[in-house]
Amino acid sequence: xxxxxxxxxxxxxxxxxxxxxxxxxxxxxxxxxxxxxxxxxxxxxxxxxxxxxxxxxxxxxxxxxxxxxxxxxxxxxxxxxxxxxxxxxxxxxxxxxxxxxxxxxxxxxxxxxxxxxxxxxxxxxxxxxxxxxxxxxxxxxxxxxxxxxxxxxxxxxxxxxxxxxxxxxxxxxxxxxxxxxxxxxxxxxxxxxxxxxxxxxxxxxxxxxxxxxxxxxxxxxxxxxxxxxxxxxxxxxxxxxxxxxxxxxxxxxxxxxxxxxxxx
Amino acid sequence: xxxxxxxxxxxxxxxxxxxxxxxxxxxxxxxxxxxxxxxxxxxxxxxxxxxxxxxxxxxxxxxxxxxxxxxxxxxxxxxxxxxxxxxxxxxxxxxxxxxxxxxxxxxxxxxxxxxxxxxxxxxxxxxxxxxxxxxxxxxxxxxxxxxxxxxxxxxxxxxxxxxxxxxxxxxxxxxxxxxxxxxxxxxxxxxxxxxxxxxxxxxxxxxxxxxxxxxxxxxxxxxxxxxxxxxxxxxxxxxxxxxxxxxxxxxxxxxxxxxxxxxxxxxxxxxxxxxxxxxxxxxxxxxxxxxxxxxxxxxxxxxxxxxxxxxxxxxxxxxxxxxxxxxxxxxxxxxxx
Numbered sequence: 106x107x108x109x110x111x112x113x114x115x116x117x118x119x120x121x122x123x124x125x126x127x128x129x130x131x132x133x134x135x136x137x138x139x140x141x142x143x144x145x146x147x148x149x150x151x152x153x154x155x156x157x158x159x160x161x162x163x164x165x166x167x168x169x170x171x172x173x174x175x176x177x178x179x180x181x182x183x184x185x186x187x188x189x190x191x192x193x194x195x196x197x198x199x200x201x202x203x204x205x206x207x208x209x210x211x212x213x214x215x216x217x218x219x220x221x222x223x224x225x226x227x228x229x230x231x232x233x234x235x236x237x238x239x240x241x242x243x244x245x246x247x248x249x250x251x252x253x254x255x256x257x258x259x260x261x262x263x264x265x266x267x268x269x270x271x272x273x274x275x276x277x278x279x280x281x282x283x284x285x286x287x288x289x290x291x292x293x294x295x296x297x298x299x300x301x302x303x304x305x306x307x308x309x310x311x312x313x314x315x316x317x318x319x320x321x322x323x324x325x326x327x328x329x330x331x332x333x334x335x336x337x338x339x340x341x342x343x344x345x346x347x348x349x350x351x352x353x354x355x356x357x358x359x360x361x362x363x364x365x366x367x368x369x
Numbered sequence: 370x371x372x373x374x375x376x377x378x379x380x381x382x383x384x385x386x387x388x389x390x391x392x393x394x395x396x397x398x399x400x401x402x403x404x405x406x407x408x409x410x411x412x413x414x415x416x417x418x419x420x421x422x423x424x425x426x427x428x429x430x431x432x433x434x435x436x437x438x439x440x441x442x443x444x445x446x447x448x449x450x451x452x453x454x455x456x457x458x459x460x461x462x463x464x465x466x467x468x469x470x471x472x473x474x475x476x477x478x479x480x481x482x483x484x485x486x487x488x489x490x491x492x493x494x495x496x497x498x499x500x501x502x503x504x505x506x507x508x509x510x511x512x513x514x515x516x517x518x519x520x521x522x523x524x525x526x527x528x529x530x531x532x533x534x535x536x537x538x539x540x541x542x543x544x545x546x547x548x549x550x551x552x553x554x555x556x557x558x559x560x561x562x563x564x565x566x567x568x569x570x571x572x573x574x575x576x577x578x579x580x581x582x583x584x585x586x587x588x589x590x591x592x593x594x595x596x597x598x599x600x601x602x603x604x605x606x607x608x609x610x611x612x613x614x615x616x617x618x619x620x621x622x623x624x625x626x627x628x629x630x631x632x633x634x635x636x637x638x639x640x641x642x643x644x645x646x647x648x649x650x651x652x653x654x655x656x657x658x659x660x661x662x663x664x665x666x667x668x669x670x671x672x673x674x675x676x677x678x679x680x681x682x683x684x685x686x687x688x689x690x691x692x693x694x695x696x697x698x699x700x701x702x703x704x705x706x
Contacts, residue, residue, distance in 0.1 A: 121652055133517070202490075203482060232634055233490035235478035238446070242482035247447055247565035250475045269471045270579075270628055272572035274444070279564045289627075330487030334500070334507060335520040340678065341659050347676060349684040356693035359665060359681050360701050366680070368642050368663035369609070369701060 106162035108153040109219045110186065111209055111240070112146040114170050114177040115230040133336070142177045145225030147184070147293035149286050152255060153223050154185045154294070160257075163187045165217050169197055169208060175309050182304040183296035190216055194313035199326030202231075206239035208324050211317050213244065216310070219281055220261075226251050226285045237285035248283040249276050253290055376402045377462040377528065379453065380411040380425055380433070381472055382418045389540065389582070390468035392428045394533055396541030397495055398466055399429035404497045405504050407463060408432065411549075412456055414449055416442035426549035428541055433549050438556040440563075443570055444472050446479065448562040454483035456554065457528060464506055465528040466495075473532055481530050487523035488530040493537055493637070500524070506531070511633055511656045534637045536581035536660070577612050580629055585611025585642040586661070588631050590654070591618045592647025592668055593687060599624055601691050602646055608698045609642060616654045632657035647687050650675030667691070
């Protein structure tokens with residue numbers, strides 16, 4: 106079975122509060138913020154590796170990002186991915202979800218015949234949850250989001266469970282298909298030292314706009330239907346009354362204030 | 370794509386009633402429509418929801434496209450996307466809003482891709498602003514964990530599509546004498562639309578009020594770990610007649626179920642009272658309770674950012690403060706009768 110896993114390198118969510126807005130340039134400053142593989146993407150890769158271990162096949166990871174996103178693919182190699190494709194070109198920068206899905210779809214069509222595509226259900230940075238259904242649309246295959254279990258039926262059919270707000274759905278999916286998984290599906294493996302040493306033996310295929318045969322009009326910021334109009338800091342003003350006396354006193358004062366404010 | 374100047378809302382229904390999230394969205398759509406002079410139209414897909422259009426009318430829909438087909442009784446991703454995108458292509462609305470729910474979040478992106486337009490996820494505000502004389506939908510989203518806001522626009526493609534989490538907009542007041550034109554639309558479907566086929570939907574009974582509708586919420590953060598369990602926070606939640614919730618780390622550690630996560634990747638809370646226990650105030654958490662009316666925070670670090678977004682902050686050890694707080698609230702409530 107040929108499985109493609111889409112992964113993304115994101116700023117470490119632990120450091121989000123350090124990302125600031127430059128008052129002059131109106132741009133986001135994120136220098137020095139460490140990057141990591143989007144956590145749930147590792148669960149998607151783990152699911153792919155487990156399927157490969159059961160049925161044999163090949164796992165290819167694809168990532169779109171700046172040159173340093175190759176670190177994310179190397180991490181996927183350490184976990185056990187067989188091949189890696191990095192879509193990196195200045196022209197790809199600033200893509201919204203539609204254009205990201207379009208670019209990924211074109212690369213997958215060109216380089217990676219697939220039976221199954223797995224993604225994480227959302228990224229920690231933009232978190233739109235939109236890429237998986239849109240990727241499926243561009244590849245003309247079915248999709249399921251928020252997948253918590255994948256079971257194999259006979260032949261080319263899967264039975265997957267999709268988590269819902271208040272329960273779950275059972276869905277029969279014909280392959281090829283796109284599945285976006287959530288974190289309950291598995292526990293991603295931790296690579297061993299030997300796994301990490303093998304990373305150097307695997308090669309990353311780096312592709313730009315020309316390699317994919319795409320027009321710069323259709324990708325990145327230029328090709329994205331949505332645009333950023335304003336960026337601003339916003340915080341709702343609160344009273345910010347601090348009580349730091351003894352626990353008993355502070356609790357009494359707090360409740361007293363809540364009563365005055367009619368908040369109870 | 371130039372088309373009718375209409376504002377559309379994708380209507381979700383359950384057991385013959387429009388969902389609350391749909392009605393909240395409808396209220397906002399009507400507001401936007403007043404500014405652009407456009408009628409509000411709903412799209413309703415499913416099986417046997419005859420009473421719903423009347424409900425939608427009461428909340429401001431002037432027309433409802435109804436796609437009623439037994440094959441669409443359960444949510445079917447490709448079939449739903451196909452019929453909804455078909456309607457969009459035929460009528461070219463100006464704006465199309467979806468609730469960011471199990472169905473809306475799955476359906477809207479595929480519809481947007483079929484139509485080839487932009488979609489903005491999890492908006493916290495929607496308004497019309499003119500750019501070069503053209504009214505554009507400004508779609509505000511939280512960015513970078515919520516400390517910043519971005520206005521997204523979709524200048525060249527139509528419809529301008531957005532999803533909004535339940536609870537972000539207020540429920541409008543219904544007008545019982547309103548009527549909507551109901552347009553029945555046949556579903557043109559074949560085998561291919563069921564390559565992914567939903568065969569069963571299992572719903573678990575709701576134990577408590579959904580977080581988005583709770584009147585009071587008590588949320589635990591990593592600092593509450595020192596309490597050794599959720600018993601004390603649960604007691605406080607009961608004392609304020611509220612719902613217990615938590616931050617992402619507390620959900621990941623299994624203390625709090627996933628549907629009780631507050632924040633950017635969780636729920637948006639618009640409760641009257643919000644009490645944060647032992648959360649330091651990471652922005653991807655605090656953006657989830659911005660709409661709460663009163664915020665109380667307890668944390669032992671006086672410099673914790675949580676105190677910047679609280680009305681009342683108590684600096685202290687949770688193990689000492691929490692029992693006192695619960696006790697005081699119980700006293701207060703009983704004296705009120």
